[in-house]
Amino acid sequence: SSELTQDPAVSVALGQRVRITCQGDGLRIYYASWYQQKPGQAPVLVLYGKDNRPSGIPDRFSGSNSGNTASLTIAGAQAEDEGDYYCHSRDSSGNPSFGTGTKVTVL
Amino acid sequence: QAQLQQWGAGLLKPSETLSLTCGVYDGSLSGYFWSWIRQPPGKGLEWIGEIHHSGSTNYNPSLKSRITITLDTSKNQFSLRLSPVTAADTAVYYCAREGANSSSSPFDSWGQGSPVSVSS
Numbered sequence: 001s002s003e004l005t006q007d008p009a010v011s012v013a014l015g016q017r018v019r020i021t022c023q024g025d026g027l028r029i030y031y032a033s034w035y036q037q038k039p040g041q042a043p044v045l046v047l048y049g050k051d052n053r054p055s056g057i058p059d060r061f062s063g064s065n066s067g068n069t070a071s072l073t074i075a076g077a078q079a080e081d082e083g084d085y086y087c088h089s090r091d092s093s094g095n096p097s098f099g100t101g102t103k104v105t106v107l
Numbered sequence: 108q109a110q111l112q113q114w115g116a117g118l119l120k121p122s123e124t125l126s127l128t129c130g131v132y133d134g135s136l137s138g139y140f141w142s143w144i145r146q147p148p149g150k151g152l153e154w155i156g157e158i159h160h161s162g163s164t165n166y167n168p169s170l171k172s173r174i175t176i177t178l179d180t181s182k183n184q185f186s187l188r189l190s191p192v193t194a195a196d197t198a199v200y201y202c203a204r205e206g207a208n209s210s211s212s213p214f215d216s217w218g219q220g221s222p223v224s225v226s227s
Contacts (some may be wrong), residue, residue: 029210030210030211031211032211033211033214035152035214041220042201042217042219042220043152043201043214044217045213045214045215048211048212048213048215049209049211049213054215086151086152088152088213089211090210090211094210095154095165095167095168096154096157096205097154098144098151098152098153099151100151101151
């Protein structure tokens with residue numbers, strides 16, 4: 001079972017802000033990375049480290065960290081932001097671990 | 108950024124061996140961990156294991172007794188073997204690259220995914 005916990009689903013109105021959280025003890029030590037996955041596709045990295053976006057990822061994606069919680073915020077959600085979002089960090093043994101996943105719906 | 112292309116058998120019977128290979132193109136194996144990750148139908152991502160470019164490995168404890176990850180530097184590729192398989196191993200399997208310079212490095216390149224079905 002995953003040691004990183006996420007809300008199963010969130011919805012957001014088009015153009016509004018949504019925050020997805022990831023909780024786990026490992027986040028007190030390691031930064032989280034965040035991935036977007038659309039049906040039938042491989043995950044895509046959207047955020048990593050303190051608040052870093054890979055090339056090509058819009059600046060409406062941002063991240064923050066506090067204690068055992070990492071957050072991904074989408075400011076001004078677009079229809080193409082719909083999908084499943086997974087956080088990734090390390091577990092208590094130092095092994096890579098993924099969050100339980102959050103399904104984002106843009107209304 | 109490296110491109111990962113993976114291949115292997117997609118239909119297996121219980122007790123057989125899953126074998127997948129991931130080729131690394133437009134990039135070197137050096138300086139990275141190379142991982143296998145899987146996703147059962149309708150479920151989340153599960154890390155299977157990783158191999159460093161030096162050859163050292165690290166496996167998910169829940170799968171450790173059944174998996175082997177190897178590296179072929181001459182062909183710039185790495186492979187996964189999982190044996191014996193059961194229906195619970197049915198999933199899409201991904202290969203991915205993770206930076207080795209930080210414990211917080213992300214998986215920044217992914218293969219296209221290989222669906223594997225285990226059924227008698």
